[in-house]
Amino acid sequence: MAKGKAKQVIRVAELFAGVGGFRLGLERASGKDARFEVVFSNQWEPARRKQHASEVYVSRFGATHHTNQDIASVAAKDIADHDLLVGGFPCQDYSVASTLKNSHGLQGKKGVLWWQIHRILSEKKRKPSYLLLENVDRLLGSPVGQRGRDLAVMLRSLDQLGYAVEWRVVNAAEYGMPQRRRRVFLLGYHKTTARYKALRKSVPADWLTLDGTMAHAFPAELGTRPLVQFSIAQELDALTKNFGERKGRSPFKNAGIMVDGVVFTGAVQSNYGGEPARLGDHLQPTDQVPSEYFILRKEMPQWRYLKGSKSEARSASNGHKYAYSEGAMVFPDPLDRPSRTIITGEGGRSASRFKHVVSTDGKRFRRLTPVELERLNMFPDGHTAGVSDTWRAFFMGNALVVGVVERIGKALAASIAKGV
Numbered sequence: 001m002a003k004g005k006a007k008q009v010i011r012v013a014e015l016f017a018g019v020g021g022f023r024l025g026l027e028r029a030s031g032k033d034a035r036f037e038v039v040f041s042n043q044w045e046p047a048r049r050k051q052h053a054s055e056v057y058v059s060r061f062g063a064t065h066h067t068n069q070d071i072a073s074v075a076a077k078d079i080a081d082h083d084l085l086v087g088g089f090p091c092q093d094y095s096v097a098s099t100l101k102n103s104h105g106l107q108g109k110k111g112v113l114w115w116q117i118h119r120i121l122s123e124k125k126r127k128p129s130y131l132l133l134e135n136v137d138r139l140l141g142s143p144v145g146q147r148g149r150d151l152a153v154m155l156r157s158l159d160q161l162g163y164a165v166e167w168r169v170v171n172a173a174e175y176g177m178p179q180r181r182r183r184v185f186l187l188g189y190h191k192t193t194a195r196y197k198a199l200r201k202s203v204p205a206d207w208l209t210l211d212g213t214m215a216h217a218f219p220a221e222l223g224t225r226p227l228v229q230f231s232i233a234q235e236l237d238a239l240t241k242n243f244g245e246r247k248g249r250s251p252f253k254n255a256g257i258m259v260d261g262v263v264f265t266g267a268v269q270s271n272y273g274g275e276p277a278r279l280g281d282h283l284q285p286t287d288q289v290p291s292e293y294f295i296l297r298k299e300m301p302q303w304r305y306l307k308g309s310k311s312e313a314r315s316a317s318n319g320h321k322y323a324y325s326e327g328a329m330v331f332p333d334p335l336d337r338p339s340r341t342i343i344t345g346e347g348g349r350s351a352s353r354f355k356h357v358v359s360t361d362g363k364r365f366r367r368l369t370p371v372e373l374e375r376l377n378m379f380p381d382g383h384t385a386g387v388s389d390t391w392r393a394f395f396m397g398n399a400l401v402v403g404v405v406e407r408i409g410k411a412l413a414a415s416i417a418k419g420v
Contacts, residue, residue, distance in 0.1 A: 018399060
């Protein structure tokens, strides 16, 4: 591993970089144990003439080592050797924003980008020692017809490439961060690392709650049920055809490890003793909020209707009539709790069931500003400035909570520094 004058340097390749959430988190994690240094980054949005996310990334971090091209066209030899590969690989095919019918998993257009990660790892002569990957938690149960198959295939493919993996579903708000955002993080350790050897020798339950990197980053306790153990040591084509076939539930719980083709998984609960964050503490002063973010009085009935409970008859496009019902949402959003999950459609004036609406005086209601959305993901104020507010909201709906990556980075750096 490369070394600096005073501390260890962990070289990072950042795929599907977006506007740089991983990079921010790792830069903040740099400290006495190690410094994370990005030596390659890639951001490309297909079928778009303007590459807004890449432009924001370059404006914040500079163009050095950054590429704005389809990752499938980037040869592995052109990616600088690195110690840590990170990426929030595109997740539309698993996203809770998709209907179950349209959740195509690994076979969907976005899901196939997983295989670009696989290709790079396969082709690199010097494989990265560590992997840190992020996705929506639906990945654990995708696709509908074969619950858990996609994660099983990913884990097995990493196993064949020489990696052991631990994963955890993290709700950022459960660890004092300002947004209730659940994402699954996968940490991979190459067989040449001390971390791999430690995981291989560990008692699985102890790794998940005491010894693992995720356990240090996010203290947790196991539930009363014992860990589930099963093998995924099959060829990938057989695993793809057979895993989870005709079973209603995924065997993967919110935490687990995989080593030598064997999975141990169980349900854990957060063990955080600090105070929860409050949405109200992350709002801009009223006099700094542009007027267009305030909802006009004449628009309020539509907002209240969309946010309210419903039980009504509706008709499909083919004329089929059906009963539709849904419960009420809290309106406006409470200021004394962490925010709900930010969505990509937070921008724009139009009324929406899912956009955040706040009121600091009980009289005026408004949407969240781009700066407030950045704060809820723990980005610096103005990080996405330079593009439209709609795009800024879209970026934050796609982003991760930077503080989660920071905590994982600190825990990983500490274990590397200790050689365990």
